[in-house]
Amino acid sequence: MLSNSTPISIGPFALEKQPYDPVADFTHVALIGSAPCVVMANPQAGLRSLADLEAAARQSGGLNFGSGGPASIGHVYGELMKKTLNLNLVHVPYRGGAPMTTDLISGVVPMGIDVLTAYVPYFKSGQLIPLAVTSPRRSPLVPDVPSVTELGHGQLVLENFFGVSGPAQLPTAVTERINQACNEVLALDAVQKRMLDLGVAIHPTTSSDFSRFVREQVGTLAPTVRNAGVRL
DSSP: EEETTTTTHHHHHHTTTTSSSSTTEEEEEEEEEEEEEEEEGGGGGGGSSSHHHHHHSSSSSOOOEEESSTTTTHHHHHHHHHHHTTTHHHHHHHOOOOHHHHHHHHTTTSSEEEEGGGGHHHHHHHHSEEESSSSSSTTTTTTOBBBBTTTTTTGGEEEEEEEEETTTOOHHHHHHHHHHHHHHHHHHHHHHHHHTTOOOOOOOOOOOHHHHHHHHHHHHHHHHHHHHTTOO
């Protein structure tokens, strides 16, 4: 199973550094689903909305944001925000989401970006404040938190996606059979309920649709990644 850590977050960097092409060197079999990221802040940072964040990030000192590390989806999203909204955002990389969360809660960094699912308990306890989810619509996990599309920033939609991929040139019959099996499993009530509990929206597709999706994601994000000057 692949997440955006390969076709999205690492994929654009792979155009220069990795010994594989995230599009051509795989057969992308089935898209399973996606979960949004969340832009969040420490309560003491004075950020209560995305508008507050934009204002703070346009001041002379800019605004630091934490992520799970270079090329993580939080890092890529921060660079996307920086470029799209012309913000002065400074990336603070961590070795994973856990240490970033610790520093975010303690106020070492004022804001962070990561996949939503793990942070819901911190929002409920008031330890962190969610500013926006990065999906077209609100997430059922945090129904009171606006989406970036709702806030007028549809160009900032970016979700962590999950899918099944195999080696390049996988036989068509094998690809179609696995795709069919995946879609059958996704149609099960128990699976749909579990995915909903995890905040994952199910997206059954054909293999060709999934391949097109990966290609579009890499093409869209590659310029942002290159402009950030990050190397793995």
